[in-house]
Every structure is written in C-alpha cells, then in structure tokens.
Amino acid sequence: MAKKKEEKTNVMRVLEQQGIPYTPHTYPADGPIDGVSVAGYLGQDVEQVFKTLVTKGASGSYYVFDVPVAENLDLKKAAKAVGEKSIAMIHQKELLPLTGYVHGGCSPVGMKKQFPTVFHETVVLFDTICVSAGKIGAQVEVPPQALLDLLGATTADIVVEG
Template identity: 60%
Template sequence: MEGSRVAKVTKTNVMRILTQHKISYDIHQYLGSDVHNSVDVATKMGIAPQQMFKTLVTQAKSGAHYVFMVPVEAELDLKKAAQAVGEKSIAMIKEKELLPLTGYVHGGCSPIGMKKQFQTVLDASALNFETITFSAGKRGFSVQVAPQDLEQAIPLIITEVSH
C-alpha cells in the first residue's frame, strides 16, 4: 500500500549509545522553523521548559572543559558551576569552538556522544521529574530519559548549578 509508510526516525549517536547501555528513552522531534529559542522548542514539543535541558560547554581557567545541563528556561550560575567541578572559575566556550571540540553544532549539542567525554554536571532540578528531555545530537531531535539513568552513559555529577 503506497503512501502508508511511517517515516523512520534516523538514529543519532546519542540514541545508539543509550540503546547500547540499555537505557530506555523516547524520541521527540520538532523541525518547524517558527522557533527562536529552546523554550519555544520545548513548548512546540509539549514539554514543560523546566523539564527540557540544554547542554552548555565551558572551559575552566585550568584549561579543562566541562559540560553542564540546565533547564532551557534557566541560566548557568558560573560560580556554582565552578564550585561543582572544583575550579576557581569557568566560562562558556565560544560558539565557533563547539563543533571542533564536541562534534555537535549549536542547537544540537548533547552531553552524550561528544568527540571526547567531558565531566558532566546535571542541575539538581532534574530530580524533580521522572524524565528529562535533552538534545539527541541533531537539531530538531530530543530524547527523553530518566535523569538517574544518565549516570550509566556519562560521568555525571548532580548538583544545583542554575538560577
């Protein structure tokens, strides 16, 4: 029956890694062009903004890189973030550094499956939810996972790092 096929979702590296670690996940997709920020994306996907997390990549004064996951409606508290990883200070990396460092583009950056695995800090607010949603490593695609399951796939610290 022609025309009755369901569009197949292309698996991203993030999805492959989650499957490899036997972590259950759901896929969310939004490919519209009428979104201007992460909060818009969450709203279009029907996900509460406090339950959708963005992935932020930083560099410490020591030169080490760290990844932080905070709700899309929140901001990373750089002072709390530095304390969480035992550094004096940290700063966001420049957008042009993101792809060569992580293998991901702005708007499609996931804490899972980066070129090199960096210490990741998940904001403690994630524990208020059964599941959280974050980028599946490709713009327009997100995965929904139980926050405690993330520890099976990446080195994870859970503490308060947003405001």
C-alpha cells in the first residue's frame, strides 16, 4: 500500500533546509476559522499557537509581529519595539503580493522578503510553538529558539493588556 505523500509547503522546505525539526499539523480549511479554533482543533494551548501579522511603519518599512492567537497586537507597543513613531496593519489585499501568503495562511518563515520580526515575549516560555505552515489548513510546531534564530527575530511585550 502506497504511503500518502505529505504535501510540503515552502515553510516546511525552509525548515528542512535549515535543519530545524518540526511537526506538521493540519486542520479543516473549509470555511472561516480563527486562530483560537485552530488551537482547539490541534489540541494546543492558545498561548502556544502564534498568528503572524504584517504591518507598515511611519517610515514606510514593513514589520512582522507574531502573537498568541487569543491576543491582539498593541500597535503602540509594537511601534516602540521596532523604533517607529507609529505602525499600522497592512491592507489584506497587500498581503499576498508583499509576502507570498494569503490571509489566514501567513507564516513568518519563507516570506518573499525577510522583514524585521518580533515575537511576543512569552514565546520563550514553551518547548514548542505553532505557526502557520504557509497555507490555510496547515501549521508547523517548532522549537521557538530555533525559529527566533532563523528569522533573526526579537521578543517584546507587544500585546494589548486584557
């Protein structure tokens, strides 16, 4: 019996090329689904599943922020973390041409261009975290330090206080 071939995403290929161990996860991609639902479907803690948000600073530079799926990005804190006067979320229609990813499938790994990336400071508290594998319906679970090193990412307190 032939083994079903796993469909590799660009994210998975980059991780393999860099020797970073990962565990692929899938979830049903039919219909709208939010990050909290994805975490639940995967049986993961919402604090360990990160969403990737792309912003543009007052200077015109782009920045990537990864925060736990149940949290919201604090734009003032995010701007401070990257030394910008202010930042704003990019428009959804700009995402694919800029990053190569669609809304709901954006990953910090393997974008068309590597932008300065900041993870919420809690990322280092876990042995593994999940980020998008680069398409809706797929996630990769990776050691956070390996991801930070790969991306040259920093950490900061960048979420809205509840």
